[in-house]
Amino acid sequence: MFQIRLRQKVKPLISLRYADEWVGFLVLLSLVLFAGAVIEAGVLRDWLTPPAKLRVTLPSGGVGGLTVGGDVQLLGAHAGTIRSIKLNPSGDMYVLVDLDPQAKPFIRRDSTAVIRKQFIVAGSAYLDLNRGHGDPMDWSYAVISATPAPNPADMITATLNDIQAEIMPALGNARHMMAQLDATITDMHAGKGTVGQLMTNDELIRQAQSAAVSLNAVIDRLKPIEGQIAAIMSKTDATMGNIKSASHDLKGATPHLPAIASSVEASTADLPALLAQAQTTLYGLEKLTDQLRGMWLLGGQKVEKKNRLAPRQVRP
Amino acid sequence: MKKHAKLLLLLAPLALAGCGGGQEAPTARDDAQWDQAMTAGTDSFDLGRYSVAINQYRRAATLAVLRDDGAAIAEAGYNLAVAQLAADQPQAALQTLQAARQAASARGNSQATSFDLVQAAVLYRLKQPQQAIQYAQHALADPSAEAQGRAALVMGLAADEAGNQAALQQANSILQGLNGKLSRSLQADKAEIAARYVLASNPAQAATLAEQAATLRRDDAAYSDMSRALALAGTAASRMGDNNRATALWARAAQSAAVEADNAAQGDAATLAHGALSRGNTHTASEDAQQWGAQAGTGLVLRPFATPKTP
Known part of the structure; x- marks a missing residue:
């Protein structure tokens, strides 16, 4: 210059x-x-753009392994660091978080924070922020509360405690039942009750044996009948075969039945009239015969027809 | 002349037609139904189809009641009773006679003598000879000679069975008193009663008369009367001491009566439907056959041509 x-x-x-x-x-x-x-x-x-300041109140159980400079995550991504851990006069602990300004829209009034370990049970602790859906946060004094992530070991212990609480009464019942069974079996051995008598009294066994023997005799007597039944069954089978063939024939004849029936109907429809006409004709013919017999030209003579049977027909 | 002859030949049928029957008084015969039933009944009776005859006469009697005709009722009732007697149903015949008498007399018709004749025969069949004799005596009042002869026969038969010699003698004298040209039936009646009358005193003559009567009955196709005459001849022969002849005659009588009993027992579907065979009828023909068969001795085959029974 x-x-x-x-x-x-x-x-x-x-x-x-x-x-x-x-x-x-x-x-x-x-x-x-x-x-x-x-x-x-x-x-x-x-x-x-300076980082947002977020206060996260910690549970009464302590910081849970959080350290200054610790990671803060939102939706699994880095969103800030723990600036400091402070103790307020009322005895509660809180951490001051420097939050990435980009994460501000996701943090609402209903957001919470969870203290997690990097490998579930081990590793460094970090603060996991949840995305909120409520009212926007007042960033002049932003406070959310944190809860420690449930410890798997605690859950296992609680489950074992539950199982113990359920099983112990069942064991007590089983013990009672076994005691009852023991008493029952003891009574049965002593011959008490029907079952006990069955076990201890030989009379019943002897009766059953005799019944079995008589049943055997009955079965022996039934055996010849069984043979007859077999013969009858074979005959029945043959009969059924005949019936089957007969019904087959009948089935073959069935289509002709309507025609036959109509023919018979047609033939018989005129029968009553025919009979009446035949009766009348015969009656007229008989009268004609009577008249012809009476004609003098044919050598006959007038005969008085009598309906009354002759006295000689009265047969003592 | 030839023309006149032709004219006469043409007019001849007219003249013949003029010779036809005159106007007849109206009778039940004008009722074609009644007449038809009576004619059919008589035809059936003549053919021995008694059950058919009974049905037809019953129909005629019912039609006569419809017609309210006393004479027609009397004729149909008489025929019905005679047919029932021929069918060996004397109890039914007795009921018919009672009904016919009541119905006919209520309509002012009292043909009592013909009913008496049938009733006498029925009572003889029912083994009540004393009452039969009484009714036969009433029946003797009939104006017809044939009816008188029949009444005398029934009286003679009943008297013979009852041992009433006076009545038998009366019957015989009535029959002997019949003269002129007698029918075969009357001749047979005469011979049978004469045989019964002389049976005790002259069995040989009785046998001859009885066999003569049997022949006449056979010619007259009255087979139940014939078997009775044969049995009488057998009794007469037995009285004569000719046992072989007696046995033969009884056997003939028994065989004929057995066939007669079979015919009466056969019946047709209508008879069975009406239950006439199950009314406790006496089956007299069958009883007669048994009795004469027993008299003919054991070993007699009553029905020689019957179909052998299959096992």
């Missing part, structure tokens, strides 16, 4: 006109490029 002119007697090898101006220009250009790069990298934004 300042042009120092030296009195030189030696003429320079390369003489640049306006060299100072070019250097100043390059410096300025590099400064502009640097500023542009900084702006482009968002470094300024980070500087200009």
